[in-house]
Amino acid sequence: MKPVTLKEIAEKLNISVTTVSKALKDYSDVSPKTKALVKELAATLNYTPNSFAVHLRTKESKTIGLVIPEVVHHFFSNVIKGIISEAEKEGYLVIILQSNESYELEKKQIELLMSHRVDGILISLANGTADFKHLNAVIEQDKPLVMFDKIAKLVKCSKIIIDDQKAAYIATQHLIDTGCKRIAHFRGPLLPQNSIDRFLGYKKALLDNGMEYDPNLVYLNDCDENSFDDGKMNAAKLYKEHNDVDGIFINTDMVAIGAISEFNRLGVKIPEEISIVGFSNWFMSSVISPTITTIDQPGYAMGQTAFKQLYKEIKAHKNNVAISPEIIQLETALVKRESTKN
Amino acid sequence: MKPVTLKEIAEKLNISVTTVSKALKDYSDVSPKTKALVKELAATLNYTPNSFAVHLRTKESKTIGLVIPEVVHHFFSNVIKGIISEAEKEGYLVIILQSNESYELEKKQIELLMSHRVDGILISLANGTADFKHLNAVIEQDKPLVMFDKIAKLVKCSKIIIDDQKAAYIATQHLIDTGCKRIAHFRGPLLPQNSIDRFLGYKKALLDNGMEYDPNLVYLNDCDENSFDDGKMNAAKLYKEHNDVDGIFINTDMVAIGAISEFNRLGVKIPEEISIVGFSNWFMSSVISPTITTIDQPGYAMGQTAFKQLYKEIKAHKNNVAISPEIIQLETALVKRESTKN
DNA sequence: CTGAAAGCGCTTACAG
DNA sequence: CTGAAAGCGCTTACAG
Numbered sequence: 001m002k003p004v005t006l007k008e009i010a011e012k013l014n015i016s017v018t019t020v021s022k023a024l025k026d027y028s029d030v031s032p033k034t035k036a037l038v039k040e041l042a043a044t045l046n047y048t049p050n051s052f053a054v055h056l057r058t059k060e061s062k063t064i065g066l067v068i069p070e071v072v073h074h075f076f077s078n079v080i081k082g083i084i085s086e087a088e089k090e091g092y093l094v095i096i097l098q099s100n101e102s103y104e105l106e107k108k109q110i111e112l113l114m115s116h117r118v119d120g121i122l123i124s125l126a127n128g129t130a131d132f133k134h135l136n137a138v139i140e141q142d143k144p145l146v147m148f149d150k151i152a153k154l155v156k157c158s159k160i161i162i163d164d165q166k167a168a169y170i171a172t173q174h175l176i177d178t179g180c181k182r183i184a185h186f187r188g189p190l191l192p193q194n195s196i197d198r199f200l201g202y203k204k205a206l207l208d209n210g211m212e213y214d215p216n217l218v219y220l221n222d223c224d225e226n227s228f229d230d231g232k233m234n235a236a237k238l239y240k241e242h243n244d245v246d247g248i249f250i251n252t253d254m255v256a257i258g259a260i261s262e263f264n265r266l267g268v269k270i271p272e273e274i275s276i277v278g279f280s281n282w283f284m285s286s287v288i289s290p291t292i293t294t295i296d297q298p299g300y301a302m303g304q305t306a307f308k309q310l311y312k313e314i315k316a317h318k319n320n321v322a323i324s325p326e327i328i329q330l331e332t333a334l335v336k337r338e339s340t341k342n
Numbered sequence: 343m344k345p346v347t348l349k350e351i352a353e354k355l356n357i358s359v360t361t362v363s364k365a366l367k368d369y370s371d372v373s374p375k376t377k378a379l380v381k382e383l384a385a386t387l388n389y390t391p392n393s394f395a396v397h398l399r400t401k402e403s404k405t406i407g408l409v410i411p412e413v414v415h416h417f418f419s420n421v422i423k424g425i426i427s428e429a430e431k432e433g434y435l436v437i438i439l440q441s442n443e444s445y446e447l448e449k450k451q452i453e454l455l456m457s458h459r460v461d462g463i464l465i466s467l468a469n470g471t472a473d474f475k476h477l478n479a480v481i482e483q484d485k486p487l488v489m490f491d492k493i494a495k496l497v498k499c500s501k502i503i504i505d506d507q508k509a510a511y512i513a514t515q516h517l518i519d520t521g522c523k524r525i526a527h528f529r530g531p532l533l534p535q536n537s538i539d540r541f542l543g544y545k546k547a548l549l550d551n552g553m554e555y556d557p558n559l560v561y562l563n564d565c566d567e568n569s570f571d572d573g574k575m576n577a578a579k580l581y582k583e584h585n586d587v588d589g590i591f592i593n594t595d596m597v598a599i600g601a602i603s604e605f606n607r608l609g610v611k612i613p614e615e616i617s618i619v620g621f622s623n624w625f626m627s628s629v630i631s632p633t634i635t636t637i638d639q640p641g642y643a644m645g646q647t648a649f650k651q652l653y654k655e656i657k658a659h660k661n662n663v664a665i666s667p668e669i670i671q672l673e674t675a676l677v678k679r680e681s682t683k684n
Numbered sequence: 685c686t687g688a689a690a691g692c693g694c695t696t697a698c699a700g
Numbered sequence: 701c702t703g704a705a706a707g708c709g710c711t712t713a714c715a716g
Binding site: 357364 | 703707
Binding site for chain 1: 388394395397398413414416419423427430437438439453457458459483570606630631
């Protein structure tokens with residue numbers, strides 16, 4: 001059974017395709033009687049417009065593209081959910097692509113989306129991305145682009161972020177306030193902006209409190225991901241190298257959970273011997289033992305905000321209105337739990 | 343900067359659009375010289391075909407739709423990842439929609455996908471879905487449809503599933519083999535097929551081992567979701583009502599984690615006083631304390647298989663080859679951990 | 685109030 | 701080897 005077309009409806013009703021099209025769209029210059037007739041037949045025939053034809057004419061696809069580093073990830077699934085739900089309200093569909101933290105893949109997927117003529121692109125950068133040509137190409141083609149969470153400062157587009165530096169500062173300050181004297185940092189991979197900012201916040205908190213900043217207490221990951229095993233490995237290393245550390249600010253909850261699991265195994269008491277603050281407020285951090293003090297990162301809201309901003313730019317673009325990039329910062333909050341004192 | 347069209351290339355080269363189109367697609371009846379010229383210019387102009395125009399002609403969108411109950415879910419994110427990665431290999435894009443476990447939304451989203459003329463649809467049913475008209479409509483329109491995980495036996499299409507009943511049987515048998523004498527079951531919501539099948543496997547294992555099946559030991563959820571709180575509540579209830587229970591087979595790891603958290607709070611020792619087997623092998627079940635014995639459910643592989651089957655049917659459909667629905671069962675495995683004895 | 689016509693950007697059967 | 705023409709299914713400016 002083939003989809004019904006305007007032409008078929010027109011033929012059955014003995015009127016023109018033009019009139020059918022207008023009737024369906026409630027143009028004011030069609031008689032109520034004709035409208036009723038057309039709508040009724042369209043309904044019984046289960047007519048739905050061929051979106052390709054519509055898009056070819058209108059130059060709108062009502063589809064946006066989303067490129068994220070990793071789908072299987074609590075924070076990003078929440079972002080996805082926020083985007084999808086907001087997009088739905090405006091009748092937009094979302095094509096999701098995963099970059100796997102790889103620059104090459106990310107680039108390829110941006111190209112794919114461009115050739116599919118999506119109306120706009122939402123992206124959170126791969127950790128491996130240090131070159132932004134593919135993103136600047138999007139902007140040059142006048143295609144709305146909004147970055148969120150993992151952004152590049154150098155790319156001229158709107159960005160939805162949190163204040164990573166401030167949040168990291170607050171996290172570190174909490175360790176200091178609860179009595180930690182020597183505080184380490186698991187900073188994750190080297191490149192991404194949020195790794196950098198969280199590190200800077202950590203460092204600033206130490207210095208502002210008159211504490212020594214010791215580069216040896218900053219642990220990097222081996223690769224571009226933030227995994228459970230990174231947490232285990234870095235915890236084991238720290239335990240050997242710096243037994244005097246009594247607090248750690250950890251880049252991501254997943255890594256914090258790995259670290260806790262290792263400390264549990266080693267018999268190191270949390271928070272008595274060592275306090276831990278994570279980042280993200282991943283659901284699991286409220287359920288593991290001990291529960292993890294962490295920074296709540298609003299994934300769902302970030303997804304919603306990102307779509308809204310993109311939608312705004314798509315509309316502006318359609319109406320040929322120039323619009324300047326915005327930086328929107330979302331609030332974070334420290335969530336106190338068992339992995340830090342009182 | 344507007345996207346380049348075939349016409350523009352043709353004009354610059356003083357040849358016809360037809361020839362440009364053919365050259366780009368390596369038709370054998372175009373001279374190598376022309377081909378080279380065309381390809382070079384296309385590359386420098388950054389030409390990409392307008393997908394709407396292509397699709398309008400070819401009736402293929404190279405896009406599929408995916409409807410799942412919930413994006414923020416370890417199992418489903420793995421499925422998504424499997425689907426996306428497999429789709430990419432064949433040049434397909436994936437539009438993801440979330441039904442939120444609601445029949446109404448699911449129906450609406452199927453319609454959306456149909457009107458967007460996707461080449462095929464992949465779906466895992468909402469727990470609230472008991473009427474299948476919207477799915478039969480897809481099949482009647484001759485659009486390839488593949489169901490996975492949460493399926494409806496009554497719908498005539500291909501299905502990718504695990505043997506829930508067998509897996510549940512093995513899970514329950516493991517409780518029996520490790521000495522449990524009175525085994526309860528948290529079965530989740532009432533409707534979905536996999537809830538039913540897991541329950542049946544549980545019951546069968548009891549009866550096959552000459553144990554009594556006591557309906558009072560089967561706990562349902564309040565709503566259509568499987569949440570941490572369901573686990574907590576049902577554990578608390580079970581603790582009050584049936585203090586003699588020494589093993590529970592729980593429908594989903596998330597619920598098992600809730601139950602464990604409640605038992606920890608109540609001071610009930612796991613597995614000494616009560617053994618627990620979950621379902622899914624959610625990453626967290628290997629990290630929580632105690633780690634959870636569970637059934638490994640291959641989400642990523644399920645996603646891959648689902649796409650492969652859909653792709654097969656899309657190709658068959660394109661070539662007007664009739665194809666009969668297939669039921670593909672994926673293997674599961676019991677993963678033994680600390681929440682059950684030895 | 686209705687409709688003929690042009691055109692969106694492609695692909696492909698056909699003619700030369 | 702090249703190209704004119706038709707057509708995919710719509711929308712919309714224009715004429716009447």
